[in-house]
Amino acid sequence: MTTPNLAASEQIAIRDLLGAVNNDMDTPLRPEWERAAWSITRSAFIPERVYLGDQLVPCDRAGAPEAWLRAVYVDDSVVTQINDGEEPTDGDRWASSSASAPSIVFRMLHMLDVAPEQRVLEIGTGTGWNAGLLAYVAGSENVTTVEVDPLLASRARACLRKSGLGVEVIAGDGAMGHADGAPYDRLVATCSVRSVPRPWLTQVRPGGIILAPWESPWICYGLLRLTVDDGGTASGRFSPHSAFMLMRQQRTNLRIFRDVVRDDHQPDESTTILPPWQVAGEELAARFAMGLQLRDVWWTWHDNPDVEGVASRLWLATTDATSWAAVDWDGKSDTRWTVWQHGRRRLWNEVEAAHDWWALHDRPGPERFGLTVTATGETPWLDTPERHVPTSG
Template sequence: MTTDLEAVERIAIRELLSAVAGDLGASMRPEWERAAWGVPRSVYVPDRIYLGDELEACDRADDPKAWLRAVYANDSVVSQVNDGQDPGDGERWASSSASAPSIVFRMLHMADVGEGHRVLEIGTGTGWNAGLLSYVAGPENVTTIEVDPTLAARAKDRLWKEGLRAEVVVGDGSMGHADSAPYDRLVGTCSVRSISRSWLEQVRPGGVILTPWDSPWFCYGLLRMTVDDTGRAEGRFSPHSAFMLMRNQRTALRIFRDVVREDHLPDESTTALSPWDVAGDDVDAQFALGLQLRDVWRTWHEDPDVDGVKTRLWVATTDATSWAAVDWDGTSDDRFTVWQHGPRRLWDEVQAAYAWWTWHSRPGPERFGLTVTATGETRWLDTPEHRVPVTG
């Protein structure tokens, strides 16, 4: 007999597929729609998830309807906090999640995975994405790698119970998994700041690398690259996604703990460039600055308890040797106070990067690309010959 929750789940899957198709702007491919039904998300998302800005726990046993609504919403679901450690009464931060279904299926379409393709997935997480890949490519063709042993074990248990016996490996995703190479497709489910040479070596000529992108300035963009017969990979960005960063590429920096010191004597100047122009709501600007300012990050400070300062934008290098602060007094819209310290004039670099972007007609992510060889990376605009200037 069908239970109420089973009926609710069927309705939720239909509504989710409709929402995904709306986001894609087209109907889902039949093989992926079949996979969505054959690999239910509810099987893979853990019984405890974390919701809202405060990451409040929601347990399946305590509130099954709320849990099911969250699982089948077209949104990401935080499945682990604090790398699996109990935060107690301390701060909770998301360390693993099930990505929003719309971006999951967008990436599966972009990767163009088909039956018989050998696929390496970087970042197993809950195992749902590996299940979808296994359903279409065949589980014997799918290898998925996860740095967290607990997450890997749980995902393997779910996959194998469902008869999708993909190879689940515990390890550093940036190194790939050479034992099962070569691959036709490599799909990342965590953001990266650079492309591993191991990935290039393990994807066959003509194969595709698809991964979310991140810079210390701004986490945004999907990168789709094709590997050629010389071991070079080249491709373009697209304006989608925001994924958690690969664990071995994290930078857990804080301004007052790691960067600014009481004995620092910064230089004072003014600027007409609004901090909101470079770190506000314009994702195109932020993406372009992130490509140029390779090792620069930023954070906002509201009401910093400084006379005459309403809002401050902090900018710093990831090695914590240089920083800048841009102050808004709460009234002026065309003049801001700048403080800079260290061997690099970071606000000068930000202004130069923004000027370059505006000079080139404010391009969005889809006009940028990346070429990776055994010796390095080149970021470019429109064509590989038109290099993006990079600092750091």
């Protein structure tokens, strides 16, 4: 495979991008991945239309080539599909597929530690660029990629073939893996998971690696790198990187006033001295620890609610919508907050207990946590697999 003939503007863009990637990495990018970046160009896989900014404004290559090229080669994710490919209704746009930031792409490839001739299963084909990079190192015949969206799968397959890569592209449910090609030496997901699909364990050989972005309903954050043993169990650590779109089969679509809170609910009132923004604010380590302990609890802020004496409210709810809590700040006090709770579970009490545990153990970040996955369950741990993290729910 030879390096394609590139316009001067694209050569400069790739060189600048690789510089940004190397600045972001803990160690220099391995030479084979640099060669892959030059040979398997990102522009060959990004669709003609992308969506920019918080408002997801369409940007077409034909109409705005410079803006399109900047979006392709900036070290950031670029949205490539909205609303699962459907036409937006009522102006409601939301990202449903994207090309990940190149720095996290290459960080994950480094963590995956792929060698030539190793068999790799990728979950979440997206544009196909990541599969193309894998094929450059492992060999096209050794890479299989699974994409749940048939249109995305078809487009990625065409892009890979046009680039001379015979990667097998499967349109199907990535949670099921692809048993026909097993066993694999490596399995990598480019969508986040809230639970590791059990078929992955049986399709990766003993000693093989599973690498997946992690999400809990509390926070989308972290990479999980598991090693599979010969008993069908996988165990490994988290690292503090990434935020990926959730695997479509694990999505939830809940809203507080539509699905959770009802007019006839009569919540119990209490107070707390734990500031709500300590568990649902800028402290990512705290939020990650909350998510590992409160595996089925999510939150949302409601600023300036139409409630007398309340400047801001933190809502909590279970993913089955049976229990909820609200924590109110009056805009003045910094020592005490009003708590409302309804349902079988006292969610704010669970949050306080989880935060106390985290603080008692020296406020650990994601890199101190790990997860052991078996056919029947998942056990989070701190520092070593023997130190289990308490969970609720």
